[in-house]
């Protein structure tokens with residue numbers, strides 16, 4: 051447990067030391083302004099008329115009544131969009147406002163701005179849209195058939211957004227030679243991000259015509275490019291500011307309300323516009339985690355060495371591509387788990403349906419495939435008679451190994467160390483005791499999973515960051531964050547890195563959050579690369595600034611002491627510089643006064659190295675990130691208790707053993723690990739997302755159940771801190787790894803208790819009770 | 832209608848439709864943006880305020896219900912005393928990530944500690960079960976409450 055009270059404006063924090071986050075202070079007092087908290091003077095409210103069909107042709111939109119209402123400022127449709135009206139990263143297929151066809155329930159059809167929220171609601175209701183319903187497809191398998199209705203005619207592969215096959219060694223043939231094989235078929239559900247701050251922002255036109263906006267976005271710089279094309283306005287005519295986000299987890303990776311905001315601002319007669327989704331609208335319009343249908347066949351030899359894997363993954367990306375291709379890539383790249391399997395065939399496809407849009411969500415395809423491979427590994431180990439942990443250890447990748455997708459691991463690999471730590475851990479050693487100590491009408495079990503997670507964007511898309519740092523005229527340090535902080539604390543970590551290098555405390559530092567007008571272009575807050583990449587860039591900038599400060603100070607001391615001095619004799623201290631031999635000091639402010647602006651500002655550009663391997667298969671995946679270079683590793687263990695009368699399941703203990711490089715701030719690291727694991731528990735047990743014919747049935751928190759404080763156990767986090775050469779101070783990304791293995795660990799634990807596997811969707815109490823019944827274990831004492 | 836109530840220690844009179852939601856009134860008319868809205872349906876606790884010292888959900892309250900009561904938002908809690916200790920414990924323990932649940936959570940903690948100054952960890956978890964947090968997994972929040980409770984006990988002793 052943490053120790054008590056020290057003031058936040060403390061001594062400079064050092065890399066590797068737990069330090070409170072600088073942003074916690076303003077958040078805990080309620081002062082911090084999120085995008086939702088801006089109410090520009092005299093602003094209008096903007097809102098969206100949404101489609102009432104999952105697939106339909108719009109035959110008419112009658113806006114006359116809405117337009118005539120007192121207090122309505124503008125009613126806009128796709129006709130008012132000047133540019134391509136298409137959003138998207140690789141596949142630009144999503145209209146800002148539907149032009150002709152709607153492809154999912156709740157798709158945006160018209161945009162209204164009004165004086166008040168009440169008038170806005172009435173005006174939205176007064177818009178009459180007539181539709182001609184079209185045949186719709188909701189099942190990804192059906193979407194692949196020849197007979198299926200096509201969502202985006204004109205694409206070469208019908209409803210298939212992307213499909214490919216990776217094969218290594220002798221491929222599936224090798225399965226025939228295996229001594230033991232195991233098969234599992236697993237279907238995993240959708241998941242909603244359910245961040246607490248729903249999609250929101252404000253926008254206005256600046257005097258020079260620039261469209262300025264404050265939005266809850268993970269991607270301020272990329273948003274400009276997307277908006278530019280869709281609206282036919284040069285990217286430099288947008289200014290996007292991203293305050294701290296009230297959670298995102300991938301759900302704000304790209305445009306949410308920004309297109310509407312820009313359009314509304316263009317038609318607001320110079321007034322600002324504000325938009326803020328209600329929770330139900332968030333469920334309707336926001337992206338989700340991709341559901342997946344997976345088939346696994348895995349084989350090993352007599353010694354328990356994995357030999358062959360045949361697997362297929364089918365993902366549903368819903369009506370528009372969003373990040374569907376990239377999620378499929380990452381899923382396929384990780385499909386074989388962190389094991390050495392020489393012969394593999396991994397087939398994958400991601401398809402369009404008339405379901406909600408799936409896109410980035412913490413884990414990005416990996417929690418899905420981990421649920422496939424880790425259950426297959428458990429089954430195979432049991433069939434072949436091996437200890438579940440030793441079996442994994444035997445087959446674990448090491449540095450220099452080749453993964454099941456042919457990726458040569460040149461960087462740090464800490465999986466074996468993680469497995470060994472877990473093997474020695476009480477929770478694993480005492481697993482039988484735990485199983486045998488269940489009270490009446492309870493059953494207990496332990497579940498295990500091993501996983502890995504790639505860092506960054508892969509070989510094609512440059513993973514870059516441009517850091518900027520300023521010694522302000524008054525002597526304090528301004529840290530410019532070019533990457534959004536969606537809650538993970540990266541902004542504070544940048545301050546920690548700068549504070550470490552320049553030996554300054556938070557009280558002498560200030561953070562400037564992303565603003566395309568003054569922070570420098572950097573890639574998104576995503577892909578376990580936020581601190582990894584920007585951390586490298588800000589380290590570079592801090593080194594430069596330090597050198598300049600010392601050089602100036604040297605001159606000053608030389609004048610004062612009238613002799614030639616050596617820069618090595620100077621040290622930076624909080625707020626000042628000391629010449630050690632003489633003991634003389636000058637305040638930073640004085641030095642700042644001797645520097646002109648161009649010297650006081652240091653910038654540094656950093657692009658991550660990539661994996662240059664040329665792989666024979668999976669060519670189409672290359673653009674989407676295959677292969678990666680750096681991976682983080684984890685082994686996760688859960689102790690479960692099931693009630694045989696009700697099917698109710700409890701996660702009693704959870705162990706995260708993580709190798710994500712060196713740890714810069716243990717407290718912030720633990721936050722990521724615990725938070726990700728908790729979302730994994732939600733994914734596994736609680737968040738039973740339900741659709742009927744493309745319509746979301748779970749669109750509030752009384753039907754879409756998030757875990758509460760009662761549902762998440764105290765977790766233990768064990769760190770294996772290997773130093774990664776690519777990462778700043780040896781770190782690797784830690785934002786996603788902890789969600790990856792939880793569903794699989796829980797599923798393995800449940801299977802251990804019941805003796806059979808629940809293979810479809812969320813592991814709810816109902817399903818567990820049914821499985822207990824079928825296994826003849828219901829109400830067993 | 833005219834509603835007269837105490838807001839963060841100040842006698843306040845507003846003219847508001849009787850059915851105006853309190854969360855809107857506080858945020859839009861008084862600029863008290865520390866009152867967060869997340870679900871608008873009484874299911875998350877982000878909009879928690881103290882009404883006569885006990886925690887209430889401002890998204891479920893209407894302006895008319897404010898007549899004669901004492902409302903405290905995160906902005907108005909006395910900076911000394913238990914508030915400061917709870918806040919500091921949240922900071923020190925790393926109980927704040929995105930922070931969107933934090934103001935509501937802190938108020939819920941104050942209410943909890945007032946009713947039960949030495950809660951067990953189960954009691955803390957139960958007492959905070961109306962406040963959702965999507966970022967932390969709750970563990971560091973529970974720790975923060977334990978630390979705050981211990982400090983407050985030391986202070987009373």
Ligand code: FES
Nearest residue numbers: 869871873876890
């Ligand atoms: S906003 Fe009031 S309970 Fe969620």
Ligand code: FES
Nearest residue numbers: 929930964965966
């Ligand atoms: S800290 Fe983000 S919801 Fe609690």
